[in-house]
Amino acid sequence: MKKGRLCRRIAMLFVCAAMLAGAAAYTSIHVGEEEIYIKAVTSRGVLASKKPEQLYKSVKNIVSAESIHTEKDKVDAIIEKQRKEERRRREEQAKPLKERYTGKLVAFTFDDGPGRYTNKLLDGLKERDAHATFMVLGSCAVNNQEVLQRMTQEGHQIGCHSWSHTDFTKLKPDEIEKEIKDTISVIQDAGYKERCVVRPPYGAYNDEVKKEASAPLILWNVDTEDWRHKGDVKTVYNNILRDAHDGAVILLHDIYESSVDAALKAMDTLKKEGYQFVTVDELFLIRDIPLEDGTIYYSAKAGS
Ligand code: NI
Numbered sequence: 001m002k003k004g005r006l007c008r009r010i011a012m013l014f015v016c017a018a019m020l021a022g023a024a025a026y027t028s029i030h031v032g033e034e035e036i037y038i039k040a041v042t043s044r045g046v047l048a049s050k051k052p053e054q055l056y057k058s059v060k061n062i063v064s065a066e067s068i069h070t071e072k073d074k075v076d077a078i079i080e081k082q083r084k085e086e087r088r089r090r091e092e093q094a095k096p097l098k099e100r101y102t103g104k105l106v107a108f109t110f111d112d113g114p115g116r117y118t119n120k121l122l123d124g125l126k127e128r129d130a131h132a133t134f135m136v137l138g139s140c141a142v143n144n145q146e147v148l149q150r151m152t153q154e155g156h157q158i159g160c161h162s163w164s165h166t167d168f169t170k171l172k173p174d175e176i177e178k179e180i181k182d183t184i185s186v187i188q189d190a191g192y193k194e195r196c197v198v199r200p201p202y203g204a205y206n207d208e209v210k211k212e213a214s215a216p217l218i219l220w221n222v223d224t225e226d227w228r229h230k231g232d233v234k235t236v237y238n239n240i241l242r243d244a245h246d247g248a249v250i251l252l253h254d255i256y257e258s259s260v261d262a263a264l265k266a267m268d269t270l271k272k273e274g275y276q277f278v279t280v281d282e283l284f285l286i287r288d289i290p291l292e293d294g295t296i297y298y299s300a301k302a303g304s
Pocket of ligand 1: 111112161165201202
């Protein structure tokens with residue numbers, strides 16, 4: 001009797017240890033005609049809501065379940081089919097864009113807003129028939145829903161830059177998840193229907209951030225340091241022109257009027273050099289670079 005209780009206790013300790021280590025306590029896999037259903041109960045909850053491919057990868061990482069190995073061929077075939085379908089969909093979306101955007105391309109991105117100069121920027125973009133990407137803060141977006149609606153209506157992209165601008169690498173997984181989820185929900189409430197990419201505050205990330213984001217992580221490869229040169233339109237303008245190149249993702253902040261003025265002025269000059277201005281999604285679609293969840297992107301320049 002005593003011995004049985006001890007064994008149960010030891011077994012329980014093993015289960016707790018496994019769950020603390022993030023291992024799956026229970027895993028099952030069902031392969032249908034077109035879909036895979038994987039259920040893995042871990043210390044982090046049930047991993048059943050993510051995309052099959054991503055889930056399959058994470059399940060493979062945490063458990064070597066027999067069922068996964070026996071169904072491997074079928075699972076791989078379904079994943080390959082889904083990938084092909086995704087590729088076809090991307091090509092379909094890219095076709096009209098490739099006809100419209102034939103020149104050199106850059107993606108201007110604006111962080112930390114929306115702010116009091118965002119409408120001025122939107123006016124300037126409209127005049128120039130230019131698209132941009134706004135990496136918004138949930139805490140700013142929540143009281144500026146009409147600005148987000150305008151971004152959506154005028155063809156711009158909206159991404160998630162967190163709720164509170166806290167360094168994600170200093171947060172617990174559920175805190176990162178909440179920062180992202182709450183912000184995306186504000187973006188969606190404003191009528192934005194596209195998938196939200198994530199730009200972590202300060203561009204800081206680690207494996208946990210990549211996992212929690214469940215979205216492509218978009219950084220930048222041209223840093224204008226506009227926050228350092230706040231109020232100095234000329235320097236920000238010069239920095240943009242110095243570093244802009246085909247495929248670049250340019251970092252700016254629409255909370256500074258100098259950045260808004262410099263960006264619009266730089267667009268006028270770049271336009272004369274044959275540049276066109278697209279959103280991040282458009283840039284990567286046109287360049288045939290699929291954006292995958294949990295992956296870091298700096299630019300659409302070949303080899304970066
Ligand atoms: Ni920021």
